[in-house]
Amino acid sequence: MTAPLSAIAPDLAARRAPALGGFNLTALKLEVRRLLRNRRTVIIAIVAPVVLFLLFGLNKAYVHQPAGPGAHGNISAFVMVSLAVYGAVVATTFAGAMVSIERAQGWSRQLRLTPLSPVAYIAMKIMTALVLGACSVAATFVVGALSDKPSMSTGLWIASGLSVWIGSLLFAAFGLFLGYLLPAENVMQLIGLILAALSFAGGLFIPVSQFAAGVRDVAKWTPMYGLNQLVHTPLLGNGVDWTWVVNVLAWLIIFSAGAAWRMRKDTARV
Amino acid sequence: MLLVAYRRQTESMTITTTDSGAGPASTHGPLAVDLAGIRKNFGHVQAVRGIDLQLRSGEIVAILGPNGAGKTSTIDIILGLSQPSSGTVSVLGMHPRQAISRGLISAVMQTGGLLKDLTVRETVEYTASLFAHSQPVQEVLSGAGITEVADRRVGKCSGGEQQRLRFALALLSNPELLVLDEPTTGMDVEGRRSFWSAIRKDAEQGRTVLFATHYLEEADAYADRIVLLRHGVMVADGTAAEIKAMAAGRTVRATLPGASEIMLTGLPGAEQVEIRGDTVLVHSNDSDATARYLLTQTAARDLEITARGIEEAFLALTGDETDAGTGALATGAQT
Numbered sequence: 001m002t003a004p005l006s007a008i009a010p011d012l013a014a015r016r017a018p019a020l021g022g023f024n025l026t027a028l029k030l031e032v033r034r035l036l037r038n039r040r041t042v043i044i045a046i047v048a049p050v051v052l053f054l055l056f057g058l059n060k061a062y063v064h065q066p067a068g069p070g071a072h073g074n075i076s077a078f079v080m081v082s083l084a085v086y087g088a089v090v091a092t093t094f095a096g097a098m099v100s101i102e103r104a105q106g107w108s109r110q111l112r113l114t115p116l117s118p119v120a121y122i123a124m125k126i127m128t129a130l131v132l133g134a135c136s137v138a139a140t141f142v143v144g145a146l147s148d149k150p151s152m153s154t155g156l157w158i159a160s161g162l163s164v165w166i167g168s169l170l171f172a173a174f175g176l177f178l179g180y181l182l183p184a185e186n187v188m189q190l191i192g193l194i195l196a197a198l199s200f201a202g203g204l205f206i207p208v209s210q211f212a213a214g215v216r217d218v219a220k221w222t223p224m225y226g227l228n229q230l231v232h233t234p235l236l237g238n239g240v241d242w243t244w245v246v247n248v249l250a251w252l253i254i255f256s257a258g259a260a261w262r263m264r265k266d267t268a269r270v
Numbered sequence: 271m272l273l274v275a276y277r278r279q280t281e282s283m284t285i286t287t288t289d290s291g292a293g294p295a296s297t298h299g300p301l302a303v304d305l306a307g308i309r310k311n312f313g314h315v316q317a318v319r320g321i322d323l324q325l326r327s328g329e330i331v332a333i334l335g336p337n338g339a340g341k342t343s344t345i346d347i348i349l350g351l352s353q354p355s356s357g358t359v360s361v362l363g364m365h366p367r368q369a370i371s372r373g374l375i376s377a378v379m380q381t382g383g384l385l386k387d388l389t390v391r392e393t394v395e396y397t398a399s400l401f402a403h404s405q406p407v408q409e410v411l412s413g414a415g416i417t418e419v420a421d422r423r424v425g426k427c428s429g430g431e432q433q434r435l436r437f438a439l440a441l442l443s444n445p446e447l448l449v450l451d452e453p454t455t456g457m458d459v460e461g462r463r464s465f466w467s468a469i470r471k472d473a474e475q476g477r478t479v480l481f482a483t484h485y486l487e488e489a490d491a492y493a494d495r496i497v498l499l500r501h502g503v504m505v506a507d508g509t510a511a512e513i514k515a516m517a518a519g520r521t522v523r524a525t526l527p528g529a530s531e532i533m534l535t536g537l538p539g540a541e542q543v544e545i546r547g548d549t550v551l552v553h554s555n556d557s558d559a560t561a562r563y564l565l566t567q568t569a570a571r572d573l574e575i576t577a578r579g580i581e582e583a584f585l586a587l588t589g590d591e592t593d594a595g596t597g598a599l600a601t602g603a604q605t
Contacts, residue, residue, distance in 0.1 A: 030399075107384065113351075
C-alpha cells in the first residue's frame with residue numbers, strides 16, 4: 001500500500017491547464033442542445049415571433065404600403081424586422097438567464113471545481129445565446145420570405161438580419177445580469193413579463209411616436225428603444241440618431257457591469 | 271457518568287501531532303495539502319480559528335466534527351472555493367486554483383451540482399471536455415456502473431445513480447486529491463459499503479482522499495487518520511485508535527470482592543473508579559499497568575479491558591464545555 005509517489009511526481013509535472021480557460025466546442029454544443037431541449041424557451045423565443053408575424057405582418061389592408069416616407073421596403077418588412085428583434089431579444093435574454101437555474105442546481109459550483117475559467121464560461125453563455133438568437137431571427141425571416149409579403153432588397157434583408165442578431169448581444173448581457181441577480185428557479189416567468197414591458201416601451205409593437213408626450217420621453221430611455229430604432233434604420237433609410245447609439249452602449253455597459261458585479265458576488269458568497 | 275467526568279479532563283487537549291498519522295503515506299514530493307495558520311471569518315463569526323494541517327500523498331483522512339465545527343469552511347479553502355481570512359494554503363505545492371485547473375483536485379459534494387436537463391452521458395462529456403486530459407467517457411461510465419442509465423436525464427435518475435455520476439465526474443481528470451463532503455449522506459448501508467470499497471481500492475493507487483463526515487463509524491472504519499475539529503480548531507489528529515485512546519483511555523473491569531475506593535484510586539494509571547457490588551471498574555490511562563497490578567497484587571479475577579467506542583471519544587473531544595481541565599489524560603495520550 002505504499003503510495004507510488006515516484007510515479008505521481010512526473011505526472012504532476014505533466015499536468016497542464018486546458019487551452020482557452022476550458023472553452024471548447026463540445027461544451028458549447030451541449031449548451032445549445034440543452035437550451036433547444038427546453039420547450040418553453042423554444043416556443044417563446046422562436047415560435048411566438050413567427051406566429052405574431054403571421055398575425056400582423058400579412059394583413060392585406062396595410063402591409064404593402066411603404067414603411068415610411070423614403071423607406072426602402074414595405075410595412076410587412078418593417079413588422080418582420082420588429083418581430084425578429086423581439087424574438088432575438090427574448091432568445092438571448094432567456095439563454096443568459098439560464099445561469100440562475102445553474103446556480104440553483106449547484107452546477108456553477110460544480111464547474112468551479114473544473115478548469116473552466118469564469119471568462120470562458122461567460123463566453124460560452126454568450127455564444128449559446130447568440131446561437132438561439134440566430135435561430136429566432138432565421139425562423140422569422142424564413143417564414144417572412146416564404147410568405148412573399150415583406151419587400152426589400154436582398155442587401156437589406158441581410159443588413160437588417162445581421163443588425164438584429166448582433167444587437168441582441170445587448171440582451172445576452174441583460175439575461176446574464178438577471179440570471180445572477182434573481183435566485184429563483186421561476187426567474188423565466190418574471191423575465192417574460194419584463195421583456196414584454198420593455199418591448200412595448202421600446203416601441204416594438206406600437207411606434208413610440210404614437211405615445212403621449214410624457215410617456216414618449218420616458219420610453220426613449222428604455223433599453224429596447226435604441227436597438228429597435230437602429231435595426232430599422234437600413235429599411236427606413238432615415239439616418240442614425242446619435243441618441244440611439246448612446247442608448248444601446250449605455251445599457252450594454254450597465255448590463256455587463258451589473259452581470260460582472262453579481263457574478264463576483266456570487267463567487268465570493270460560497 | 272464516567273463520560274461526563276472525563277469530558278472535563280479532555281477539554282484542554284489540543285493535540286496536533288501531525289507526524290503521528292499512519293497510513294500509506296510517502297515522505298517524498300510536495301504535501302497533498304498544506305494548511306498553515308488558516309483562519310476564516312464570516313463577519314464576526316470565526317468559522318475557522320487557526321488550523322495547521324498537512325496531508326501526505328496516499329493518505330485517507332477523515333475530518334470529523336459536529337455541525338459548525340468548520341469542516342465545510344476548511345474544505346472550501348482547500349478546494350479554492352473560498353479564500354482564508356489569513357494563513358496559507360497549498361495543494362500539491364501550488365495554489366488550489368492552479369491544482370484545479372490542472373485537474374489535480376476533484377470533489378464529490380453531498381447534493382446538487384448536477385444539471386437535471388442533461389443526460390448522464392452529456393454531463394460526463396461536458397465535464398470531460400473542460401480538462402486538458404481526461405479519462406475516456408465510456409470507460410468512466412462503465413467504471414461507475416452507470417452505462418445503462420447513460421441516456422437518461424439526470425433529473426430522472428435515483429439518488430444513488432446521481433451519486434455514482436458525481437463520483438464518475440470526480441474521477442474524470444484522474445485527480446491526485448479527492449475531497450468528499452459527507453459523501454454517503456442518504457445512502458443505505460449496502461450503498462455506503464460499496465462506495466467505500468470503491469474509494470479504498472482507488473486510494474491504493476496512491477490517490478489522497480480527504481473526507482468530511484459525521485458518521486463516526488465511517489471515519490473509524492475507512493480513514494487512516496482522523497482530524498477532529500471543534501469550534502474551528504483541531505482538537506485531535508491521529509489514527510482512530512489514538513483518538514479513542516487519547517479521549518478515553520481504557521476501562522479495566524474485574525471481580526474483586528471487598529475493594530475500597532481508596533485502594534482502587536491508588537492503582538497505577540487509575541483515574542476514575544467505580545464499584546458495583548463485587549465488580550470494580552477502573553478507568554485507566556495505563557490499562558496494562560492497572561491490570562498487571564490487579565492480577566499480581568490483589569485477588570482480582572475475570573479481568574476485562576475495553577476501549578471506549580469512537581463515538582464516546584468523539585463526544586469527549588468535541589463536547590461543548592469550555593472550562594479547562596487538568597489535562598491529566600493528555601500526557602498519557604500524546605504519542
